[in-house]
Amino acid sequence: xxxxxxxxxxxxxxxxxxxxxxxxxxxxxxxxxxxxxxxxxxxxxxxxxxxxxxxxxxxxxxxxxxxxxxxxxxxxxxxxxxxxxxxxxxxxxxxxxxxxxxxxxxxxxxxxxxxxxxxxxxxxxxxxxxxxxxxxxxxxxxxxxxxxxxxxxxxxxxxxxxxxxxxxxxxxxxxxxxxxxxxxxxxxxxxxxxxxxxxxxxxxxxxxxxxxxxxxxxxxxxxxxxxxxxxxxxxxxxxxxxxxxxxxxxxxxxxxxxxxxxxxxxxxxxxxxxxxxxxxxxxxxxxxxxxxxxxxxxxxxxxxxxxxxxxxxxxxxxxxxxxxxxxxxxxxxxxxxxxxxxxxxxxxxxxxxxxxxxxxxxxxxxxxxxxxxxxxxxxxxxxxxxxxxxxxxxxxxxxxxxxxxxxxxxxxxxxxxxxxxxxxxxxxxxxxxxxxxxxxxxxxxxxxxxxxxxxxxxxxxxxxxxxxxxxxxxxxxxxxxxxxxxxxxxxxxxxxxxxxxxxxxxxxxxxxxxxxxxxxxxxxxxxxxxxxxxxxxxxxxxxxxxxxxxxxxxxxxxxxxxxxxxxxxxxxxxxxxxxxxxxxxxxxxxxxxxxxxxxxxxxxxxxxxxxxxxxxxxxxxxxxxxxxxxxxxxxxxxxxxxxxxxxxxxxxxxxxxxxxxxxx
Amino acid sequence: xxxxxxxxxxxxxxxxxxxxxxxxxxxxxxxxxxxxxxxxxxxxxxxxxxxxxxxxxxxxxxxxxxxxxxxxxxxxxxxxxxxxxxxxxxxxxxxxxxxxxxxxxxxxxxxxxxxxxxxxxxxxxxxxxxxxxxxxxxxxxxxxxxxxxxxxxxxxxxxxxxxxxxxxxxxxxxxxxxxxxxxxxxxxxxxxxxxxxxxx
Numbered sequence: 001x002x003x004x005x006x007x008x009x010x011x012x013x014x015x016x017x018x019x020x021x022x023x024x025x026x027x028x029x030x031x032x033x034x035x036x037x038x039x040x041x042x043x044x045x046x047x048x049x050x051x052x053x054x055x056x057x058x059x060x061x062x063x064x065x066x067x068x069x070x071x072x073x074x075x076x077x078x079x080x081x082x083x084x085x086x087x088x089x090x091x092x093x094x095x096x097x098x099x100x101x102x103x104x105x106x107x108x109x110x111x112x113x114x115x116x117x118x119x120x121x122x123x124x125x126x127x128x129x130x131x132x133x134x135x136x137x138x139x140x141x142x143x144x145x146x147x148x149x150x151x152x153x154x155x156x157x158x159x160x161x162x163x164x165x166x167x168x169x170x171x172x173x174x175x176x177x178x179x180x181x182x183x184x185x186x187x188x189x190x191x192x193x194x195x196x197x198x199x200x201x202x203x204x205x206x207x208x209x210x211x212x213x214x215x216x217x218x219x220x221x222x223x224x225x226x227x228x229x230x231x232x233x234x235x236x237x238x239x240x241x242x243x244x245x246x247x248x249x250x251x252x253x254x255x256x257x258x259x260x261x262x263x264x265x266x267x268x269x270x271x272x273x274x275x276x277x278x279x280x281x282x283x284x285x286x287x288x289x290x291x292x293x294x295x296x297x298x299x300x301x302x303x304x305x306x307x308x309x310x311x312x313x314x315x316x317x318x319x320x321x322x323x324x325x326x327x328x329x330x331x332x333x334x335x336x337x338x339x340x341x342x343x344x345x346x347x348x349x350x351x352x353x354x355x356x357x358x359x360x361x362x363x364x365x366x367x368x369x370x371x372x373x374x375x376x377x378x379x380x381x382x383x384x385x386x387x388x389x390x391x392x393x394x395x396x397x398x399x400x401x402x403x404x405x406x407x408x409x410x411x412x413x414x415x416x417x418x419x420x421x422x423x424x425x426x427x428x429x430x431x432x433x434x435x436x437x438x439x440x441x442x443x444x445x446x447x448x449x450x451x452x453x454x455x456x457x458x459x460x461x462x463x464x465x466x467x468x469x470x471x472x473x474x475x476x477x478x479x480x481x482x483x484x485x486x487x488x489x490x491x492x493x494x495x496x497x498x499x500x501x502x503x504x505x506x507x508x509x510x511x512x513x514x515x516x517x518x519x520x521x522x523x524x525x526x527x528x529x530x531x532x533x534x535x536x537x538x539x540x541x542x543x544x545x546x547x548x549x550x551x552x553x554x555x556x557x558x559x560x561x562x563x564x565x566x567x568x569x570x571x572x573x574x575x576x577x578x579x580x581x582x583x584x585x586x587x588x589x590x591x592x593x594x595x596x597x598x599x600x601x602x603x604x605x606x607x608x609x610x611x612x613x614x615x616x617x618x619x620x621x622x623x624x625x626x627x628x629x630x631x632x633x634x635x636x637x638x639x640x641x642x643x644x645x646x647x648x649x650x651x652x653x654x655x656x657x658x659x660x661x662x663x664x
Numbered sequence: 665x666x667x668x669x670x671x672x673x674x675x676x677x678x679x680x681x682x683x684x685x686x687x688x689x690x691x692x693x694x695x696x697x698x699x700x701x702x703x704x705x706x707x708x709x710x711x712x713x714x715x716x717x718x719x720x721x722x723x724x725x726x727x728x729x730x731x732x733x734x735x736x737x738x739x740x741x742x743x744x745x746x747x748x749x750x751x752x753x754x755x756x757x758x759x760x761x762x763x764x765x766x767x768x769x770x771x772x773x774x775x776x777x778x779x780x781x782x783x784x785x786x787x788x789x790x791x792x793x794x795x796x797x798x799x800x801x802x803x804x805x806x807x808x809x810x811x812x813x814x815x816x817x818x819x820x821x822x823x824x825x826x827x828x829x830x831x832x833x834x835x836x837x838x839x840x841x842x843x844x845x846x847x848x849x850x851x852x853x854x855x856x857x858x859x860x861x862x863x864x
Contacts, residue, residue: 237700258716
């Protein structure tokens with residue numbers, strides 16, 4: 001079966017065509033539903049998968065947020081009684097794990113899935129079924145990681161799970177097993193996603209779109225996917241070694257058996273440092289789209305933004321040991337990594353300058369998206385500056401494992417990554433759902449989040465430098481100190497701040513519900529945008545573009561709308577978005593092949609958590625899981641990704657088919 | 665169906681890089697695999713001297729035996745090349761023949777590894793005997809699993825070609841499996857050199 005999508009003039013409904021479904025193993029028919037839950041569960045459409053990625057990520061954002069608020073409630077008063085020491089350890093471990101692996105990464109993947117194909121003028125990603133597989137794998141991994149809460153306690157070794165905390169003595173529950181295997185599974189999702197998106201970007205660009213005409217969001221996503229491609233296998237090795245230690249009696253990180261606990265630290269941070277760029281670069285990409293649109297100027301120094309992004313991608317591999325300055329690496333290593341870390345501040349600084357110069361002299365339009373984008377520039381700069389203080393090894397030795405570190409990475413991750421994602425929500429919502437989020441609520445959302453985040457994480461700089469250790473589960477009045485810098489006052493401020501922050505996030509959720517209920521349809525081009533994803537309907541049709549556009553410029557959509565008067569050199573509007581849409585519809589491609597839905601991605605992904613549970617509890621269960629995986633692989637490989645031409649109505653001869661974006 | 669396959673294969677060439685999606689995807693995956701084996705090899709290199717009470721590497725390795733099985737594996741790369749060449753000439757009989765030979769050579773290597781592991785276990789080197797043992801079995805085990813997966817792919821491909829059920833371009837599918845196979849061989853050359861040939 002195939003989805004038959006032929007562009008029809010506006011107003012004429014699509015008539016679903018009868019089809020002859022292909023059968024795999026002579027029994028299983030390909031799913032055919034185009035509406036209802038089946039059309040989502042078995043879909044391979046990058047836009048539906050993008051929305052599902054977003055929904056799952058948002059769910060985990062709420063879970064991780066609740067964990068964060070519980071941590072702050074525990075620390076709001078002396079001798080906190082909200083959580084026990086053991087549960088507190090699980091709480092901060094799972095808060096970090098959830099936010100990093102199950103919120104920011106999937107949410108960035110949501111935007112990548114939805115917008116990268118649209119921005120490069122493609123009809124889908126290169127491997128649509130692998131895309132679906134990646135999403136369901138993420139869901140399975142997220143469930144495994146969190147399942148441990150109900151089976152004797154979650155992981156409690158901190159998100160970087162150093163030995164010996166990860167060993168059986170300090171983590172006797174199965175929490176770490178669930179954690180390691182769950183992250184192993186989400187790693188598979190990231191790896192397949194990385195291969196898929198890199199191939200999509202390199203191979204499926206619209207005619208004329210050279211690499212240096214690609215939108216910045218797509219560029220930075222490309223860098224991120226390369227980072228994932230090479231970082232994920234390293235954490236895979238580390239997690240395998242950890243699982244072998246916990247499940248099969250190996251002693252890779254057991255000092256008493258002569259092992260070197262630094263091995264884990266190196267493997268973890270060789271993954272873990274590129275990981276922080278994996279988290280933040282997508283948001284850099286988003287605001288590099290948002291700032292020019294709402295400043296009515298092209299991005300200042302496009303090549304510098306692109307190449308500094310790539311430079312971050314390269315240098316990001318040479319700085320991992322700055323997480324380990326306190327572990328006794330020796331003066332030479334410390335000096336090298338210290339200098340490399342200072343050097344990586346340069347390309348980041350280049351970006352800040354470019355964003356500032358983009359806004360400079362622009363006709364600014366302070367929408368909610370613009371608020372969040374400017375918020376990122378300011379807050380990330382603060383976090384970046386405290387980051388440079390860690391690069392100085394002697395000062396880092398003082399700061400290691402204090403709240404100063406906690407302050408730093410929340411400024412870069414909350415103020416950086418998450419603010420960028422919120423800018424993306426407000427900017428792209430009308431494109432994804434055809435309705436605009438409420439701007440007034442959006443600005444309230446922004447201000448509450450800014451105030452809340454500065455109240456929560458700002459004081460942590462002070463209490464950290466005062467010596468409050470990270471991961472301390474309780475503080476006492478007697479040791480809080482006195483005067484302006486006493487720990488008691490600032491801990492309370494931080495806890496109140498976390499509530500303000502929560503209300504800000506709540507406002508966003510209210511905004512989403514309100515917008516979903518509203519009947520007001522967004523205009524075709526509400527922001528006067530510049531890139532290709534706006535050159536189609538909102539939400540886009542299943543095949544994205546009626547006619548694949550030929551690209552002549554960076555910011556192609558802008559150049560189709562505006563032109564310079566040759567005499568007066570004034571920039572004048574020459575076409576509206578509606579004109580351009582009509583033009584596209586008039587020149588629509590005759591016959592468009594779209595990839596067909598499939599059962600195999602979800603079946604294959606479903607086998608992996610079964611294997612994980614089997615490894616923890618009973619090996620026979622793992623064998624059942626492996627059997628599911630093998631069966632699904634055979635089903636998958638025997639099934640063509642696009643149903644054969646005979647499934648089309650009328651059957652496609654192949655001659656009339658204009659398939660500019662080939663689908664593998 | 666066969667026509668449709670050709671039809672899609674033709675589309676495969678209209679990509680921005682000129683390389684088909686599948687091939688580019690396989691290359692990227694292999695790039696990622698380099699880091700996987702990089703991590704495992706590093707772990708082994710750090711731990712190979714930490715033998716505890718257990719046997720030392722020099723005592724358990726049977727270098728002549730492993731050299732022979734390495735030779736078998738390297739020859740399978742040659743037969744793989746012949747399979748790809750046959751596939752590009754659309755010679756189904758030649759393709760299936762050479763794929764089968766490659767698969768059997770690979771299976772011989774895996775069999776040799778099983779024999780070798782058994783012998784080492786009998787000489788007192790278990791998975792948990794020492795850090796050296798754990799790291800050795802993990803590294804060579806991961807490689808062995810890769811070879812096994814390759815053998816299964818090769819033999820499955822033979823079956824699928826015989827029933828003419830290859831979705832997409834047959835020559836390309838053979839070539840993709842070939843890329844994976846050669847990669848696994850190259851990794852073995854590195855492992856064999858570092859693990860067996862360099863004395864501790």
